[in-house]
Amino acid sequence: MKAVLITDVFQSILMFLSVFSVIGAALVQHGSVGEIWRIASEGNRTNIWNFNPDPTERHSWFTLILGGGITYLSLYGVNQTQIQRYLTVRDLRRAQKALWWNWPILFCLGLSTAFSGLAIYSRYHDCDPIRAGYINNTDQDASWRN
Template sequence: MGIVLYAPALALEALTGINQVTAILSVGLVCTFYSTIGGMKAVLMTDVFQSLLMFAAVFSVIICAVVDKGSLSEIWRIAEEGHRTDLLNFDPDPTVRHSWFTLIIGGGVTFLSLYAVNQTQVQRYLTVKDLKTAQKALWLNWPILTALSLSTSFSGLAIYSRYVKCDPYDAKYINSFDQVSQLLSNNQTIF
């Protein structure tokens, strides 16, 4: 749960200049307060609000890219040229980054850990009236999560279409891929 407080504290620090410890304590106190006052219903409503914000953010990235590039097909064309759309990779080699085999096995383990044994998810299941309702909620989650996964994947392609020519390695700003963090820590502008 520490990362749940740390990530927004980093954003608050970067945007407002608030001290990190103060930001962590503030976020923690606000969340504790609304959870105490509103209970599990407040937590679930916050989850719904957060989900809507995630969809809005992802679609705003896609819309901005479409406006910039002119069409969805142009974004897809750029991604194809960059070899980012290899959808039919059935290589059983477990060291291959994204193949059907690695995605099904790795995704299966990941989603089982998130939806079968994750403490916060099980807590959500226990807040509904019976097992049948919990199962319905889980089945309803599947198409929503699929839509989010597909849209975030396409937003990645949209971002790629914007920065396809901004490779610091190809531009000889760095000699090794490990140097990107060093480049960023020196505040060098490469884009």
């Protein structure tokens, strides 16, 4: 179990480094966080105040809370790997402490991955393979590369 935990720490470090390298590359290209945000806003990628209760809406506060809640309940409540980790801790108090430490780290990872998505969008927002003539329609496969 100790090897699994060490591997998890190493994997987490690699995830943070890769996400921050994507953000860093976008910052070098665009010069500021504000410029990345401006490009994302112009492309309607920053609609964070969507409170539409319609369940067919792709991303709204309601769909994210419901879907995220179910996801995290399955990950932290009944996931066999996570339960094994709980059982390796000496007592309930330490398991709870580990979960409380996990929350801000996971929050930072979620925020940074979301912003890295905006950073990637800022790089490729004007990349249109139809306008460039690489493909003829939106559902064409990748056989044009051969």
